[in-house]
Amino acid sequence: MSSLPLRTMPRPALMVALMASAAPLAFAQDAISPTQLPPVTVTGTSTPSLTVPTTDEAEQRIQRTPGGVELVPDTAFKNGTANTIRDVLGWVPGVVTQPKSNIDNRVSIRGSGLTRNYGNRGVNLYMDGIPINTSDGLFDVFEIDPGAYRYVEVYKGANALRYGANALGGAVNFVTPTGHDASRFDGRLDTGSFGFLKGQASTGGTSGAFDYFANVSAQREDGYRDHSDGHMERGSVNLGYRFSPDAETRFYLNANSWRQRLPGELTKSAALNAPTSADSEFVRQDQQRNIDSIRLANKTTLRFDDTDVEFGVFNHRRHVDHPIYRYLDYTVNDYGGFVSATDDRTLAGFRNRLVVGANVLNGTMDYEEFNNPGGAVKGALVFSTRDKAENYSAYAENSFFVVPEVAVIAGVQFLHAVRDRTDRFLSDGDQSGRRTYDLWSPKVGVLWDVDPNWQLFANVSRSAEVPTFDSNSFATPASSAVNAQTATTYEIGTRGRRPDVTWDLALYRSNIRNELQCVATSPYSTCSVRNADKTVHQGVELGLGVAVLKALAAQDDRTWLNLTYTYSDFFFDGATYHGNSLPGVPPHSVRAELLYKHPSGFYAGPSVDWMPKAFHADNANTLKADPYSLLNLKIGFDQGSGVSGYLEGRNLLDKRYISSTITAETATAASALFNPGYGRAVHAGMRFTW
Template identity: 65%
Template sequence: MKKMMLSMLLASASSTAAWAADADRSDNETITVTATPDAEQARTEIERTPGGVSVVPDSAFKDTPVQNIKDILAYVPGVITQPRMGDDARVSIRGSGLSRAYGNRGLSMYLDGIPLNTSDGLLDFFEIDPSAYRYVEVYKGANALRYGSNALGGAINLVTPTGRDAPALDARIDGGSFGYVKGQASSGGSSGAFDYFATVSAQRIDGYRDHSKGDAIRGNLNIGYRISNNVETRFYLYGATTNQRIPGEVAKAQAINSPRSANPVWIVQDQQRNVDSIRVANKTTIRLGDTTVDIGAFYNNRHVKHPIFQWLDFTVDDYGGFVRAVDDRSIGSLRNRLIVGANIQNGKIDTEQFVNLPGAVKGALAASMVDASKNVSAYAEDSLFLLPNVAVIAGVQYLHATRDRRDRFLANGDQSGRTSYDLWSPRLGLLWDVDPDSQVFANISRSAEVPSYDANVIVANPALKPQRATTYEIGTRGRRGGIGWDISLYRSELRNELQCLTTGPFSACSIINAGRTIHQGIEAGLDAAVPLSALASGDSLALTAAYTYSDFNFDGDVRYGDNELPGVPKHFVRAELLYKHPSGFYAGPNVEWAPGHYFADNANSLTVDPYMLLNLKAGFDLGDHWSAYVEGRNLTNKHYISTVAVAGTANAASELFNPGVGRAVYGGIRYRW
């Protein structure tokens, strides 16, 4: 009975009753510290944040043909994922990285708390294995202070299982349209203080479009050891090799009328992105009375063979460490929770750039450079409970970043350069636990982003400034009976927004500062379980919906006035209605809807058309060993635009568009033991 009561207290740690009970715990009642909380503990922890956050458990995406990160984030309000080809996609939160035609900016991604971004901030998703995770944490905007991230889009943390919560065997095979085949197997277990989790997957796909074939092999190893009830250390090893051909952006008419075709220039150049990567990390968690400390270090190596408009061959070496302390105690009669931390992420990109001859053949050397990045950040956040259920939260982050390019190819002049940034980002918030099942929150936060190397910004535009934003946010989350909600309203006022504008098919995009812009919107999520007892006793309907309203504009720009910012639809809806039978059978439709036009350029001269996709899924899950699932996507075979590269001013011939995937059917079988 004592263990049951203690478990209930931990699950409701954010409530006053739980905290008081924990504070009164006798010395004989110990709680074993863990470096990796389970999904419910993660949800409790993340909801101490006075802003938009989410935890997506694996039950939301495991029993489905998971192909890319969109299948994980589809029902998180405020997150818009626009696939390009294969595993690649643009993920935008609150308008982050709107203009990116490749890679992602304005979003920090972590794997078990270890950075996936390169040290200069660039991110892509080729290394992510979307069916390998126990849960995924989403911190929108400056709410990602926990990870020292102050990017406009916030942070996403992918969390793998441990041997203490993973089955001895979990195997699956998926397949479907356009040559898609994926197999995955994982194993986990524990013995005394030791536990392990390992998973490996392999996939291939011919691709919906011409010249979009890809394959990947990915593996994760997670080993933990409990030195004592107060100390746990955990080692992580990740490896991946991915190969992906790139079909390229095309003009709007070609994307709509011939969506399976590729850009002919991309075919001649045989444009590809091939990545071999390995990541090694350790995290140790120590409890010292009322204080818990996380200490970690990591090393990431990535070799990229990337024939595009030129043949890029580069190696990324990143390394760093972090420390984070959480102290939860009483100051007089008031509860206080203090978080302090620091992060170091340094690295270099060693690049050789060649002329790309037809057929992806290396020609003459065109550029050679070493780009070094150093990032040191420190942050603190304090939550003081002025009332038993009301906390005032104040925080600040300091970032010192340097970017240093050493040019080794001087035929066209020395293009070496160095710049540094010192940025402060304060934060003030309020969190009200209305009752144990609902919260109201508000915050005012600053954020900052430093330019990356990928478009030669140090030399081409040394006056480029970091992007700054002030965000105002208010919202609520909670549950009443079978109905849950998550609603945030925000307004971000940006200065020097970083845009990467497409200027032509034979160069990288050009990064500029856009001056004053405004990002504001609504993020609304709903889930509901409605008991029916219609076809059988205990059957039900489950409704899941996410609505994102994105109102992004220039603010009195000299060239673009108050035009809308291009890149994403103003309204975006994902909704699913699922019938569930007590036998384990489930089935139902879901839709993706982007009503209304949006723009492909700053001048608002070229539009992207609205669309609606109808999907249907069904499956059978006995709840023990076997499950099977099938899903039909875009059943009406709608021709639509999935992703658009952004230009300053575009016309009908501008090659900016990636068509979405047509009608497809996928299915799979999963076995757990």
């Protein structure tokens, strides 16, 4: 079966590893036997990195996971507006990316952290395999620069054990190019509605044993809503040195600066009737989120016959200047290290693959709150703490091939975590405290290669998440007793392809104890975090790519129907709110695209975003966000190098809708819980590579 060049491949909706692709699945490429490993050779400047797998290598590796995983190549998100994390992950089923304002998005996988009204939790984010979450578990999406990556790996749920990750939502790894696969120059300029403008440039190359990649970008946006303007600058560098064919080290540097005004949430009526407006109190206080961050990391890979060893260290420092209902000013300093070994060999005639590793992620936060009388003015000090988080984990996962086509997988992780707070403002009492957590998370699964282009998988796993510092604040006995969230997940699915069809299907059920819920008590304060007793998250993740029309204008052209469908049935199963739906996420989410692609590089087609059923904004299920459908259109030209460009229209019918909510216990029509979605927008961009 022949394959098209990468730049002419289609973009199936669920199997994001095959988005923009008409080639066979990664696990079928080169027909590598499960008992025979591909050789590695070193041939000067054309040698791929030992530390960073190529896209093809990453596809082959990720398909050895007996569960829901996706690989998103850069060809899937660089041929249109690449501004937010939704532009990267929006076609991955099971991943919910709900826009707030400007670049800010809530990110939830299988219902992880779905009630957060600020920050994100429940997913472990990595950049080049190195964690970027804070040590207490939160993450920001502003550090994600979609134009900077070669590909993105998505490991749902406990399928992320490959990185030692153990959150309900799993892990997402953003991988930058190296000097071996980067263009000598890659520059693009994007512009669009609501004052959006972004410029980006990168370069890469090799010199003997050295290679390098560097990327810089800057963007600004007036914002769709009042008081939502912002701008940011981001830069990244990675430098590699190959000591020998079996040893390589790589240094990473990332620097980011973000300035963003916050418009606040609105009542449902205001969100639908005056969607560009801002909350008047947010405007009066000039609420903002301003972050500067810098990250330095090193990763080294050594190869010994059948065993690869990887280890590294990192430091990530952030300063947050955050005037909201109070003026928050704090510095976060996270640091740690990791080591893992992968042994792949034949034992008594059977292939066996063993992965073992250990991670350390520690950090401190010097935190202060001041009064904000208005206009983002730092008033009197009212709260001051020094927080320290420690996380020590060890994990192992073994894949034993009982026959060449069937692997039985078993794994386990142990986590020891500490959350320690020292109160430095004692006039309102001593709010110091300390909690420790010791958590075991086992996993078993099976993976069957039915044929070179078709897999079946199943697994049972446990996950655990330790509360963040805004959960256990130690201010009261109740706020000092928030427990770790644990879940047992059952999953079964299949993925594969035929010449003109790709599919990816997973069904799962997670039985959760002590789900961490972030419940709003006032629109002008942070939420209150509590455990929600017993809950259930179950659903279906479906993706399909079908060549519905062929040879319309050329022998090798295709018109692809790409579909992503996510069904989320999340509900309370304990005594409180028993049987009620969990708020914050729609039960059905559909994205569909009909895309024509010509061998010359021309592509065009419409797409729709459809939420066919309302979802609740509160635990009592009294207030809903209404269904909606959006019409989009994209046209462009891309031959993989030289000049390319696109024109893209979103929400062309200017539909008024709600894109995300924050969560309340019981809501009324006067509850300000809603973020309106963007109105009609048009974006265009040009790119030049050589």
